[in-house]
Amino acid sequence: MTQTAPSSLALRIKQAGLRLTAPRRVILQVLDSADDHPDVEELHRRAQAIEPGISIATVYRTMNALAEHGLIERQRFDDGRTRYEAVPEEHHDHFIDVETGQVVEFRSDEIERLQQDIARAHGFEIVSHRLDIFVRRKR
Amino acid sequence: MTQTAPSSLALRIKQAGLRLTAPRRVILQVLDSADDHPDVEELHRRAQAIEPGISIATVYRTMNALAEHGLIERQRFDDGRTRYEAVPEEHHDHFIDVETGQVVEFRSDEIERLQQDIARAHGFEIVSHRLDIFVRRKR
DNA sequence: GTTACAACTGCGAATTAGTCGCATTAAAGA
DNA sequence: TCTTTAATGCGACTAATTCGCAGTTGTAAC
Ligand SMILES: [Mn+2]
Ligand SMILES: [Mn+2]
Ligand SMILES: [Zn+2]
Ligand SMILES: [Zn+2]
Numbered sequence: 001m002t003q004t005a006p007s008s009l010a011l012r013i014k015q016a017g018l019r020l021t022a023p024r025r026v027i028l029q030v031l032d033s034a035d036d037h038p039d040v041e042e043l044h045r046r047a048q049a050i051e052p053g054i055s056i057a058t059v060y061r062t063m064n065a066l067a068e069h070g071l072i073e074r075q076r077f078d079d080g081r082t083r084y085e086a087v088p089e090e091h092h093d094h095f096i097d098v099e100t101g102q103v104v105e106f107r108s109d110e111i112e113r114l115q116q117d118i119a120r121a122h123g124f125e126i127v128s129h130r131l132d133i134f135v136r137r138k139r
Numbered sequence: 140m141t142q143t144a145p146s147s148l149a150l151r152i153k154q155a156g157l158r159l160t161a162p163r164r165v166i167l168q169v170l171d172s173a174d175d176h177p178d179v180e181e182l183h184r185r186a187q188a189i190e191p192g193i194s195i196a197t198v199y200r201t202m203n204a205l206a207e208h209g210l211i212e213r214q215r216f217d218d219g220r221t222r223y224e225a226v227p228e229e230h231h232d233h234f235i236d237v238e239t240g241q242v243v244e245f246r247s248d249e250i251e252r253l254q255q256d257i258a259r260a261h262g263f264e265i266v267s268h269r270l271d272i273f274v275r276r277k278r
Numbered sequence: 279g280t281t282a283c284a285a286c287t288g289c290g291a292a293t294t295a296g297t298c299g300c301a302t303t304a305a306a307g308a
Numbered sequence: 309t310c311t312t313t314a315a316t317g318c319g320a321c322t323a324a325t326t327c328g329c330a331g332t333t334g335t336a337a338c
Binding site for chain 2: 313314315316317318319
Binding site: 158159160161179180195196199200203219220221 | 294295296297298304305306
């Protein structure tokens, strides 16, 4: 009998005090192995491919639970759909190609630092932020 | 007979080739005099206060028309609702107080420049961007 | 291993924000 | 003033997400 190693999200969901149910196991596996920014429909599609019968309502509820516990990040680019990704090792921001919809991740320590400086100057402390840069390939 | 000076948006909507109708006159006045980031419900409420009978569908359609012609900016902070503001003289980004919902505008030439640099390094040219910083008052 | 119970699930109905078709009105240019 | 056609109000519709509920199941305690 082969046992799959628990995904990193599977471990973290338990630490968060949430139950690791069969549907969640599948959804977490999908999230763990995703290298893009899938929306709920797409997550559901991928989860169904592994284990049919999982309800889309469960995907929605699982995303909400994971987000509340800080295990995933919600991305709302400009196409309406809410997209998700497992919280990355290191924070990053996004380029969104307006022509192709392709998303490219980047990180600028300088920008991150400047945000801190500006927030401090305003008497704020940063809870989170989002920098989406809509771009077009230069030619 | 008193004549109200045409609002700056009223002038610009004509230049954009759109018709300056009675409902639009009111909606534009609301937008011009807003110093916050109202959503459609709120715009409708304010427009109704000036001139009852304006349909919310018209507010939606007017926002779409104005956005298509670059006269207003759509802001989608994290509370679901889409908010609007007249395109400002000079671009700015936003702090959103997670406790009060209050929005504070700021601008950092440094951050703006860094974005250009990073985009260029990736072979992109920037179409637009959005930097939302969710904060909490420091105490 | 069995038990107990709250958390979770699937389902379909409800809600919410936004769009759309259509008949009617009214800007705006001629 | 006439003509054209964009814009309006209305209510129906859609898409995304939430919710109520009855049944199931993970988990911790026996
Ligand atoms: Mn990402
Ligand atoms: Mn603003
Ligand atoms: Zn960042
Ligand atoms: Zn900016």
